[in-house]
Amino acid sequence: MKQNTSTRPLPAVTVWEAKPQSLFPRKRHSSLLSLALVGVSIGFATLNAHAAAATGQAGSVLDGQTIRILAIGDPVFQVMQKIHDDMEKMAGGKIELDVRPFDVLHQQVLLNAQNPTSSYDIIAIDLPQFGEYKSFLLDLNPLIKQTGFDTTDFHQAAWTGAQVGGKQLGIPIQPHPEILAYRKDLFEEAGLQPPVTTDDVLAAAKKLHNSKPGLAGIAWNAARGTPLGQTFIQVMGSFGQAPIDLPRTDHGFSIDNIKPENMKPMIDTPAGLATAKYLKALMDYSPPGILNMAWDERVRVFAQGGAAMTYIWSGRSAIYELDPQATARGKVGYVVHPHGPNAAPVSPLGGWNLGIPSNVDKSRIPLAWKVITWLTSPEMMKEYTKYGDCVSPRHSVSQDPEVVMHCPVVPVVDEMASKGELADWQRPPVPELQQIVDVLGSVMHEMLAGKRTPEDAVKESQQQIDRIMRKAGYY
Amino acid sequence: MEASRTDYFSLGEPKPDSMKLAVERRRATWLLIAPAFVVLLGLNLFPIVYALYISCHYWMLARPQPPRFAGLSNYQELFFDARFRNSVLVSLKFIVLAVGIEMLLGFGLAFVFNTRLRGMATLRKLTLLPSLVMPLVVGLVWFYMFNENFGIVNWFWVVLGGTRVPFLTQGALALLSIVATDVWQWTPFVMLVFFAALQALPEYVYEAARIDGLSGSQIFFRVTLPLLRPAILIVLIIRAVDALRSLELVFMMTKGGPAGDTEVLPWYLYTTGFMSPDLGYAAAMAVLMLALVTILSQLFVRQLESREVTR
Amino acid sequence: MAEVQLSGVRKRFGLVEALRGIDLAIPDSAYVCLLGPSGCGKTTLLRCVAGLETVDAGQIRIGSQNVEALEPFARNVGLAFQNYALYPHLDVRGNLSFPLRAPRRRTEFGDGEIEQRVKSIATLLQIDALLDKPIVALSGGQKQRVALGRALVRNPTVLLLDEPVTHLDARLRHEMRVELKLLQRRVGTTTIHVTHDQLEAQALGDLIVVMRDGLIEQVGTPDELCTRPATSFVASFVGDPPMSLLTARLGQEAGVLSLRVGAAQLRPGERLGRLLDGLCDQDVEIAVPAHHIALGHAGDEQTIAARVQAHEWVGRELQIVVALNGSPVPVRLRTQQRLALRIGDEIAIRLNLGSAHAFDSKTGRRLQSSAD
Structure with a gap:
């Protein structure tokens, strides 16, 4: 995985981006086009997801495609904004990150759920919001099984907190x-x-x-x-x-x-x-x-x-x-x-999980899942801690000396979790x-x-x- | 002088025996305005009717269940809702204070800018800047300026030897802070309208007043003010309706605090509709707010239309 | 009622000298028209009298009082503006009573008297039926009457009218002219009326003051202006149609005087000859009234070749505007002949120089003989 040199000047990023035009979800491209792509992308995406999960290689995550994420002005997503260009290089595609304040995000998720097709591939969910959102979110269990995603590394409370009625509705990215x-x-x-x-x-x-x-x-x-x-x-x-x-x-x-x-x-x-x-x-x-x-x-x-x-x-x-x-x-x-x-x-x-809206275009699901597994991978978790996100829901990352140096709070929380x-x-x-x-x-x-x-x-x-x-x- | 009648569909006066032609002409008229009419109907009426429809339902955005008919219970609930009453009151306070100050300041500034001094034109352009900024951004900026811990206003105040002022956390002061922000943003607009109106005033009327023996202040009250009446009313309508609907400043600066002292009606509506999110209740509130806006604007419009003559 | 006396009045706007020393005496109860082309200073002079402009130098007396330092209101003048300047937010009654209700006169008139005065002035101007109408509902003529009424309602010492009928259509203009005159005769107020229309001035004025470039050219009765124009400018400005102005060179051949106008040689005749005495080999200006110019036959005596520039019917006469060879100034004549003329036609005109006026070509002043 490509390492960022921390000497590179970070792009100036505001606390949250005000983009009024995206209050109104953009229309998707022609659905005919996406239908035509379904077969191809499902095949490739599944293969790629396997590869990425197995090797930790992120170079082919997006494969030139665009992923749309609706997120919150909280540390992990602010870090993503800071290192946005590098992340796009790593993923080999375009990452559209819409960052909103808490209340606006909440409103946006609810409105998006009323659309026939979701305008976002991935949304950020606060832990207590799963009850409210449960009918708008995709059950990730089939994808976890299908791709052999390792769930045991996550803090127990964080992992089960994203479950409602036995369904896994999100993957922890910044639970704290x-x-x-x-x-x-x-x-x-x-x-x-x-x-x-x-x-x-x-x-x-x-x-x-x-x-x-x-x-x-x-x-x-x-x-x-x-x-x-x-x-x-x-x-x-x-x-x-x-x-x-x-x-x-x-x-x-x-x-x-x-x-x-x-x-x-x-x-x-x-x-x-x-x-x-x-x-x-x-x-x-x-x-x-x-x-x-x-x-x-x-x-x-x-x-x-x-x-x-x-x-x-x-x-x-x-x-x-x-x-x-x-x-x-x-x-x-x-x-x-x-x-x-x-x-x-x-x-x-509390804190943030990544989930997939249930009204997302079916053909987008493999790509969305692949991006979620990438964004929540141990490598990325460690990367976030360098730029201002002192969270690790993964035991494997929490004791990493480099992480502890940046974020003294991480092992303390790991201990509380234990x-x-x-x-x-x-x-x-x-x-x-x-x-x-x-x-x-x-x-x-x-x-x-x-x-x-x-x-x-x-x-x-x-x-x-x-x-x-x-x-x-x-x- | 003869009142001129404009008949856009004929070149001459209709002959008495051309009834058929008149009917056809009327049909053509309708046909021509129909598309615009339909669009207007769709754009204006549909959302209002839909809001009325929603307001009679129990509809939680967060629940998968479809809306459930609830009759007038939302309105009934509103009637007993102390928080709603409070928000209407706060809104009215806000409008009276903000628009009142904006009118007075804008009026005064317009007179200052009306003087033909060097550099006035540039200054005029500069003063317009605040009204070009997004209200949300204005709210954010002033939230930080008024902040008690790291706000620049308090910093200066403390440097000058004062004690910290709880601009955004003390009841009356918080409302006044929001009023001040609104005044900062919108006074230039008010000033500009008055300035334009002043520029359009006929100079000869002032000369007539001088010959008729009026002093400066008398000219102001008996000539200028009456002549500016339409401009005053128009600014009042625009600003009052705008102020009644605005929630950005409250959203960014106080969230309605402290203790609801700055909770204006749109903010209560917003929290109910999008945060709770009880759409039916919020829609009922929106309908009442629409009624309030309509009454308010009609009051002014009627004033404007009545060509009341003073002697 | 009072006489108005101006002496040495000067007014400058930046670099432009609008009034360059005006001396004028207006007798009591006179109707005086200030006449001149636009930019001649006539409106500025009126505004100086009204007090809307302060004078740079000179004196203005109304009656026995020096007023140049007084405020407009204190001069007790009534002014009717060119564009009426009515108060648009008041109705007719409000406009008429406004000068009487001005706070500085509050003690002067009681409510009853105001009402009575408004009534009588409205009756005088035949606008009593309009008293309750808003200004915007009035026609131009009605507005003009209200403006006049407002100027008259407080019995001003001097009535000032700035192009009062200019904005009206031709018929109304004629009617108002007659009415203005009658009105002034009845109220007897000294009136100064500014106009650029010499017909209007001639119809109304007891005295006409012709102005040009900030100076007075001539003060006289309408008749005097026509029969004895003081300058070539007055001659070319006054009269309907105005006199035609020719530049001629005086020559003498074998003791006989001749005027060369372009290629033509004209004999001045005895009266004109006397006026031009001693000006041999010099340019002179000759003004000929239109009715002393007629159509002639080419080659006849006293004729000049001319080219038709325009022609139009004025009443039962045909007015022809022609250009002379070698002269930039057009010549106007009228004929009762029915002619089929086309623009560009070559014709000949015959000049009767018996009653022509002659002017010094340098000063423009009238040349007079002792017998004249």
């Missing part, structure tokens, strides 16, 4: 947990231990907040809407409760077989109230502008030394670990999501998940802004979500 990052230097200086419980977090935040000019205790997602909504249910998971009434198991909850009676919201519960109070308490030790802070800003503030702790999706640690200018570089320790009283330490697993501390029931794969998140993201924002008490906020959220579930006809 949300964990807590803390400044080891500041903690040592203050004589603090790495936080284990939510009370530890509050105590440390209180002690470190304003201990230096411009230093806040903790940065986190309190922006209205999806950022806060997700934060709420993820933190509630650390208080030992899923957002809906899922069946309990030894280690947490089961999302394998969700029945209508499991859809009852569980916000107005002791765990829900504890979560609301915890978030409210964090407000006192948060950086300025916390009410508008989301994924990008919290990491930036932490990277610049503006906060002693931050919740962080582990892959994003590259933002400071790879940046020589960052104050936090090399000084950060990582722990699993701190837990509430009587709850187990567990970090929500200990079974990563879970995905905090954001259960149900179609109404985004609505739950939206209600919490708006009601809890009112609480944080001081317009509701925590008691009132959990009650109101409970009622609104209950109405949504009834309207959907679950009970």
Whole structure:
């Protein structure tokens, strides 16, 4: 495989590309043409996929063809944008990468699913979205069997998280947990231990907040809407409760077989109230502008030394670990999501998988699969870590010294995965998940802004979500 | 003067006995406008009717099930939806503030630019730049400018000795920040329309006013302002309707926060329709919003059409 | 009512000197027409009187008051603009009452008086039926009446009319002319009327001021302008059709004076001969009224060969415009003969120089004899 020389100047890439015209999916070329190509391409593609999987040779992946990927402005795809030209050379074809912000991607996937033929060959799916998207995605199991794709190297939770009802709907490319990052230097200086419980977090935040000019205790997602909504249910998971009434198991909850009676919201519960109070308490030790802070800003503030702790999706640690200018570089320790009283330490697993839309042109499937296997291959995974994606869902890559050097967080996450501390029931794969998140993201924002008490906020959220579930006809 | 009648399909006055010809002429008229009529109908009416249709259904984009008829329940639900009421209120606040300030500023600037000073033409072109930028980009830029941790506005403020201002996270201030951004983007447009209107004002009327004994301020209130009335109303319609529909700034800058203080109607509609994604409920909201836009614009249009004469 | 006196009035726009020293006395209650081609300064002069332009030098007196430093409003003049300049956002009543309701006069007129004045001026101008109509609904003639009414409604000391009937069609123009004259006789206001149409000036003016290049050429009654034009310019500008201007060279053969016009030799006659006395071998300008030019036969005495440039029927007469050999200025004549002329035809014209005017070819001033 061709190695990139890291001295080559990287092309400037924006956080996400604004391409208004592609909001309207492009029409495919003549379907007659694609029909004519079906026979040929299936034969070749299958052969090539075998070859690529067997030898790791990527030179012939695209064979002059074009692949269309709908993706998100998250680290792994931002890396792909950075090394886009090199990747096209490696793949021997054109890679059309449409990168969207979270909410726009979600909208685009739903709209694309209404088209008779998908405008994209491959789409990026967030782990909790599988429930919502399950009817729009192709079952990859037949392709896995057919091509002998090795599945055992992936983290167990990441691999099974992409399954719904026994179907494998995606291949993990950037699955990562949300964990807590803390400044080891500041903690040592203050004589603090790495936080284990939510009370530890509050105590440390209180002690470190304003201990230096411009230093806040903790940065986190309190922006209205999806950022806060997700934060709420993820933190509630650390208080030992899923957002809906899922069946309990030894280690947490089961999302394998969700029945209508499991859809009852569980916000107005002791765990829900504890979560609301915890978030409210964090407000006192948060950086300025916390009410508008989301994924990008919290990491930036932490990277610049503006906060002693931050919740962080582990892959994003590259933002400071790879940046020589960052104050936090090399000084950060990582722990699993701190837990509430009587709850187990567990970090929500999220992040991105690659899947194939079920309405894709049949003739495109072999090519799409071949590209997925290439993009998720160990070689490519290692490549991504060099350019700002500190994620490896593959055990084989996670212990690679070069990877560990770039991304200290990777072995930590690998260890969490081995200990079974990563879970995905905090954001259960149900179609109404985004609505739950939206209600919490708006009601809890009112609480944080001081317009509701925590008691009132959990009650109101409970009622609104209950109405949504009834309207959907679950009970 | 005789009112001139234009008859595009005849060269002379129709003769009383040429009824047949008149019928044929009318048929030709219809035939000629039919294609345009059909296209207009398709483009304008169909989406509205379809929105009405959807608004009477329970339709979740995320579920494979087809839409289910739900009667008026979406509207009924809207009626009790405090968040909807709040968003309408916020929208109205936003329109009044943003458009009000844009009108006043644009009006004043138009007068400044109307003076024949050196370099005014260049300056005029420069001021137009903001309105050429995509609103999404404007929102992103100002989101970072107003940001409390690394925004340039706060940086300057702190350098000058102030304390950090929560531009985007404190209720009234957040709305004002979005208003300020909208004003930044659209005042030049308002200014340009007023400038063009000012340029078109007949100079001789001002001379008549001087002979009739009006002072500068009296000329402004009794001649200029009444003469600019059509331009004022047109700008009001365009900007008010535009402001009512705009969601880009809120999307980029606050997502409706804090606590819904900047949640304008289009943003609530967008989150409901595409994030939740409850299409039926969103469509009901869209229908009500359409009604609101229609009422609002009709109010102004009626003002514009009434050739009210003041003495 | 007042007389208007201008002395040494000068006005310059950048490099252009629009008024180059105007001295003019307008008697009380007179109807004075400022006549001249466009660019002669007549409108500028009017605007100086109105106060819309400030003068660079000189004095303007209205009645006993020096007004050149006063604001337009304080001069108490009424001005009807060429393009009416009505307030488009007001109706007829609003336009007529506007000058009376101007805030600076607020105390001057009560509501009742305003209403009464508007009524009477509207009746005078026969627009009382239009009082409630918006301006945009009026025809040109109606707009002109409203503009006049607005100028008159506050009893101005001087009424200023800037090409008031220019925009009207021919028939209306004639009607308005008559009405203007009658109106002025009734109200008796000193009136200054700017026009480029000499027929209009002759029909209306008690006095006509002919202007050219920022200077006054002649001030006189319509009759004086025709019978005793002060300059060759006035001669060529006034009259319908205006006089024809010929450049001739005066010669003397054996004690007999002769005028050479192109190839033709004309005898000046006794009266003209006296005027031209002593100008031998010099160029002179001769102005001949149209009705002193007739068709002739080639070779006859006092005839000149000419080529037809244009011809048109004016009433029952045929007006012929001809070009003389060796003279750039066209000559106009009228005949009652019914002729089938074509452009380019060679004809001969006969000049009756008995009542011709002669002008110094350098100064353009009229040559006069003591008996004249």
